[in-house]
Amino acid sequence: MISGTKTFISCASFATCGSVLVQTDLNAKPSYRGQTWLFIPRMDLPGLEVRRLPSTSGLLGYSEMSFDDVRVPKEYVLGELNKGFYLGMRYLNEMREIVGLAAIGFAERALEITLKWIKERKVFGRPLATYDSIRHEIADVLAPLEGQNYSRSKS
Numbered sequence: 001m002i003s004g005t006k007t008f009i010s011c012a013s014f015a016t017c018g019s020v021l022v023q024t025d026l027n028a029k030p031s032y033r034g035q036t037w038l039f040i041p042r043m044d045l046p047g048l049e050v051r052r053l054p055s056t057s058g059l060l061g062y063s064e065m066s067f068d069d070v071r072v073p074k075e076y077v078l079g080e081l082n083k084g085f086y087l088g089m090r091y092l093n094e095m096r097e098i099v100g101l102a103a104i105g106f107a108e109r110a111l112e113i114t115l116k117w118i119k120e121r122k123v124f125g126r127p128l129a130t131y132d133s134i135r136h137e138i139a140d141v142l143a144p145l146e147g148q149n150y151s152r153s154k155s
Contacts, residue, residue, distance in 0.1 A: 002038070002067040012063035013052040017041055020065070021084050028082065037084035039076040046070070107145055114138070 002022055012018060018040045028034025043050055047070040053062045079087040115138070118128040128134050 002070045002072060004067055006065045008062045009065050011061050012050050012065055015043055018043065019078060021088060025082050032085040034082050035084040036081050037078035037087050038072050039078055040072065041076060111141055111145065
């Protein structure tokens, strides 16, 4: 049985299922050693209330989840009982790599689009790509993508 409230849950108001980290050993010291990840098979379980939070500071899609003696069968334990914190840390470490790789891919694609545009866009009869200031800006973007530590000081 789960009782309690979790706030600032991403996408919960339109999710069909989810997971939650809950305290399953109240005597564990430190407390993270007594936490377990649970799969929530559907968001309309008896006793589960999902309330979308008002948008503040541009943060969209956050919700509050209230659990009032929600029953989740033991087969929905993800990983081992009381080892949820460690499972979460392993997940975060793997996601950091994936998010980093995605960011590099987005940056490379944005650079491709930019390069195409500055070659086509003409200002005062010349393509933007022929102006030194534009070329310096492109170099500043390209250097980190190529693994260089070069940084042109901006005055």
